[in-house]
Amino acid sequence: MTDLLHRQVHPSFVRDGRPTSQAYRPTPKDDSRLSVSCGRKVDARAAYERHIALKNARGDALRSAGTSSVSREECAKEELPVADAPTDANDAHVVIVFAGLSHTKVEQRAANLLRAALDRGWTFQPAPAAPAGA
Amino acid sequence: MSRDVPSDPEVFAALRFIGRRFEDHLLRVEVMSELVAYRELVLWASRLLFFIDNPKRQRVRLAPFDLVLADVKEGSTMPVLALVEPPPALDGRQATLFADEWQTEQKQLFQRARDELMQVVQSGKGMLEHAFKDGAPEPQHSAGLGLLQGFQNFGRSLLDDEAIGLNVAKSEVQYTAQKGRRLAERYVGEYEKPTTIRGSVRAANRDTSTFQVKRADGSVASVFVPPLFFRVGARTMTEIADEQSVEVEGLGLFKNGQLRRVQAERVSLIPDTAFALRETPTTPVVEQLRDLRALKDGWHDGEGVAPKPEVIDGAADVLSFLEETFSVPLPFLYPTFDGAVRAEWSGPAWHVVLEMRDKDAHLIATAFTGPQTFERTESIDKAGLVKLGEELVIYLRGMQ
Numbered sequence: 142m143t144d145l146l147h148r149q150v151h152p153s154f155v156r157d158g159r160p161t162s163q164a165y166r167p168t169p170k171d172d173s174r175l176s177v178s179c180g181r182k183v184d185a186r187a188a189y190e191r192h193i194a195l196k197n198a199r200g201d202a203l204r205s206a207g208t209s210s211v212s213r214e215e216c217a218k219e220e221l222p223v224a225d226a227p228t229d230a231n232d233a234h235v236v237i238v239f240a241g242l243s244h245t246k247v248e249q250r251a252a253n254l255l256r257a258a259l260d261r262g263w264t265f266q267p268a269p270a271a272p273a274g275a
Numbered sequence: 276m277s278r279d280v281p282s283d284p285e286v287f288a289a290l291r292f293i294g295r296r297f298e299d300h301l302l303r304v305e306v307m308s309e310l311v312a313y314r315e316l317v318l319w320a321s322r323l324l325f326f327i328d329n330p331k332r333q334r335v336r337l338a339p340f341d342l343v344l345a346d347v348k349e350g351s352t353m354p355v356l357a358l359v360e361p362p363p364a365l366d367g368r369q370a371t372l373f374a375d376e377w378q379t380e381q382k383q384l385f386q387r388a389r390d391e392l393m394q395v396v397q398s399g400k401g402m403l404e405h406a407f408k409d410g411a412p413e414p415q416h417s418a419g420l421g422l423l424q425g426f427q428n429f430g431r432s433l434l435d436d437e438a439i440g441l442n443v444a445k446s447e448v449q450y451t452a453q454k455g456r457r458l459a460e461r462y463v464g465e466y467e468k469p470t471t472i473r474g475s476v477r478a479a480n481r482d483t484s485t486f487q488v489k490r491a492d493g494s495v496a497s498v499f500v501p502p503l504f505f506r507v508g509a510r511t512m513t514e515i516a517d518e519q520s521v522e523v524e525g526l527g528l529f530k531n532g533q534l535r536r537v538q539a540e541r542v543s544l545i546p547d548t549a550f551a552l553r554e555t556p557t558t559p560v561v562e563q564l565r566d567l568r569a570l571k572d573g574w575h576d577g578e579g580v581a582p583k584p585e586v587i588d589g590a591a592d593v594l595s596f597l598e599e600t601f602s603v604p605l606p607f608l609y610p611t612f613d614g615a616v617r618a619e620w621s622g623p624a625w626h627v628v629l630e631m632r633d634k635d636a637h638l639i640a641t642a643f644t645g646p647q648t649f650e651r652t653e654s655i656d657k658a659g660l661v662k663l664g665e666e667l668v669i670y671l672r673g674m675q
Contacts (some may be wrong), residue, residue, distance in 0.1 A: 151575050156563060157556040160627065161609040161619055168612055170578065197491070197577040204576060244650045249641035252626035256643060257346075271320055 144213050145180035146223065146235060147188035147264065149205040159259065162207055167239050168250035177211075179225070185210060185256035185265035191231055207266035215257040220248045228262035280422035284345045284357035288313075303433050309439060310354060310430040320324045320388035320395075320402065323418035327405050330408045330412055340379040354671065356383060372380050389561055395422075399447045399458060408465040419462070426455035427467045461668065470527030471538055472496055473665045476519045486515055488523060488537075491552075492661045493598050495585070497536045498523050506513055518519075520545035539550045550604045550671050552622040563608040570610055580614035583633075589655055590631040601664040603612030603671065625670040629663070631655070638663055641668040 150164045167175045178188035185208035195203045216223050222238040237254075241248050290313060292306060318340060325335040345357035394401040401554055405411060406419025430439060430452035438449045452468075459466035477495065479486035483501045500515075517519065525539040556563070570581040584588075590608075597603040606618035610629060618629040628639045636659070640649040651666060653659030 153570065153574055153579075156607045157558055159554050159556070159607055161607065161617065162628070163609065163611065163617070168575075168578070183573060199577050200572075201577065245639060245641065245650055248628065248639050249626075249646075249648055251642050252621075252628075253643060255625070256621070 143180040143184075145185070145210040145264065146177040146213065146237065147176070147180060147183070147185050147210045147218065148177045148207045149189060149192040149224060150184070150209050152204055152206040155206045158263075160206075160246070160255060161254040162195070162251045164251075165210065165211070165254040165258070166183045166247055173242075174224075174241040177237060178231065179233045179235045179236050180210065188233070189267065191233070191267050203267055205259075208264045210261060210264040211233075211254050211257050214252060219253055221250055221254075231239060280343065284343075284359065285360040286345065287356045287443075288387070289348065289353050289442040290356045291440035291442055291447065292322045292354045292437070293350060293440055296434065296437065300352055300652050301347070301634070302352055302354070306431055309334055309429065310342075310344070310356070311357075311433070312425065316392055316422070316425040317342070317385060317388050317427055319418060321384050321424040323402050323406055323415065323422055324388055324391060326412065326414040326418055327402060330415070333414055335414075337384075337643060339648075340385060343390070350663060393443055393446065393448050393456070396441060396450045396454060396652060399454075399461060399494060403458065403462055419522070423459045427459050431469070450621065456529075456610055460532075465528060465530040465535075468529060468532065469525075470528050471522065472527075472534070472537060473519060473520070473522045473668075476515055476521055479517060481517045488521065490661070491627065491664055492657060494534070496527075496534045496578055498542075499536060500537050500539045500542065515542065515544075545668075545672075550602075551623050552625070552671070553604065553606060554607075556605055556607050560591070560605060560608065564591055564616075567608060567610055567616060575612065579610065579612045582614050583615050586614060586616060586633055588630065589633065590618075593629075593631055593636055593660060594618065596660050596669060599665050600661070601668050603664065603667055620671055622671045627670045628630065629667070634657070635661060638666055 148164060150160045150258060154164045165175065167173050180188075181193065189205055189208045192203055192205050208245070213223055216237055224235050224236050224238060226236045228234045229256045239250065242250065290309065290311075292302065296303065297534065317355045318337065321337060321340075322335050325337075326332060328638075341359045342356050344354055345360055346355040347353065348355055367443075386628070391402050395403055403419055403422065406415045406422070411419070430450060432437070432628055433452050435453075438451045440447045440449050444459070456466040456468055461501055472490060474496075475488040476488040477489050486498050486500075487495050488498055489495050490608040522540050522543045522545055524541040525537045527534050528536040528538075564587050567582055568587050570579075572581050573579060574581055594603075594606070604620065606620050606629070609617045609619065611617050615630045618631070620627045624644070625640045630639075631635045635652055635654050638649070638651045650671070651663065653663050
């Protein structure tokens with residue numbers, strides 16, 4: 142186990158292997174809290190598997206192109222608090238808190254977290270699906 | 276010999292500085308130049324009034340005009356100015372020459388000029404109409420030009436959203452630099468404005484200290500570089516060569532809304548280096564946009580508005596323009612939750628985002644180290660895209 146925080150990145154947020162910095166920015170429904178999984182409790186693969194086992198409101202499984210990770214230290218450097226937020230479905234659920242920041246500052250923090258994650262590289266990516274008939 | 280402002284001086288006018296910079300009730304020293312510019316305005320208005328009153332006169336002799344700071348009100352954002360009698364010259368002659376006039380005609384002339392200025396600022400009319408009507412005698416016309424120049428100098432230290440309230444006898448009219456420019460444009464068809472341009476050098480002429488700058492939109496502006504500038508600055512004219520990319524800051528002369536000339540205050544050479552991006556996509560823009568076109572509403576696990584076809588078409592045009600005009604490198608393209616197309620670049624020092632919607636594009640640049648951020652929204656038209664392109668180039672090259 143590590144001190145990393147694992148983030149699941151939606152396939153539409155990945156282009157040529159590079160995630161958008163939006164992947165490290167809370168969405169409007171996230172209430173300024175970015176969901177990640179605690180690396181002390183789950184590794185990058187397990188975080189991915191837990192995520193795709195969840196379903197959205199329509200009953201469809203959540204999608205992920207893989208796990209991208211930042212450290213608690215990198216969050217602290219951006220002055221972003223990290224708080225445990227366990228749920229029934231995920232006891233490793235943690236949030237990175239962006240509350241009280243302007244839109245531009247949110248963009249800046251997200252870009253810097255992405256930079257750290259890109260320098261680290263993907264911490265888990267599922268194997269490409271085998272071509273049909275293989 | 277010391278002179279004291281009378282304990283209860285007759286107030287001539289008060290200038291109230293309006294804007295966010297002045298909400299802390301502190302008067303920045305950089306705006307004190309406005310007091311000097313206001314004094315010049317009153318002098319030009321006095322000359323013009325004199326020639327209107329005396330159409331056959333060719334010259335005017337004004338008494339010394341001593342405008343002093345009598346008080347500062349409203350925190351420290353409202354200097355109160357008083358007119359005091361001229362000092363006697365060392366040999367006493369000046370006092371004799373103007374003593375009687377001062378008490379009557381000249382003082383009244385200055386006060387009328389002050390009041391007429393209020394009217395010009397409020398309505399744009401008044402004495403300037405006399406100066407520029409057909410058949411106006413030359414001294415009137417020249418004084419009118421001087422007054423317009425005075426308006427160009429007044430308000431130069433203000434930011435776009437700031438104003439100066441001219442207060443006389445409980446009445447206030449608000450002056451902005453934009454109003455001054457509109458006056459000049461109305462009466463002589465041209466105005467001056469602090470300006471920054473970027474482009475490549477054409478026809479540099481060391482003998483005349485001039486060169487031309489061809490901008491990204493194809494327009495050409497002449498740049499005049501005062502000789503002394505090069506002694507003060509670190510640059511020499513020899514560094515300004517044809518095809519060199521430059522940024523010029525200075526005072527722009529606009530005619531019929533078009534920039535014609537810039538008197539340079541700073542010239543920076545823009546290195547013609549390649550864009551040094553940390554990552555570049557391998558998928559062409561056309562294919563990236565095709566993927567975005569295939570998205571449906573709810574594309575992000577049931578959430579997210581799909582970009583409309585017209586937004587994607589618009590983004591294609593924007594990116595094509597930026598590539599052709601500024602050689603902006605290929606970006607990574609992504610959808611946003613609210614249906615925009617988002618381009619991202621990671622330069623050496625800045626993360627740069629361009630979000631394109633129906634009618635406008637929003638640029639956000641954030642520094643990787645340090646707190647600096649930059650934001651700009653422009654409409655998706657040629658003028659707007661040129662401004663965005665110029666900024667993009669700066670941030671992608673890490674020149675800020």
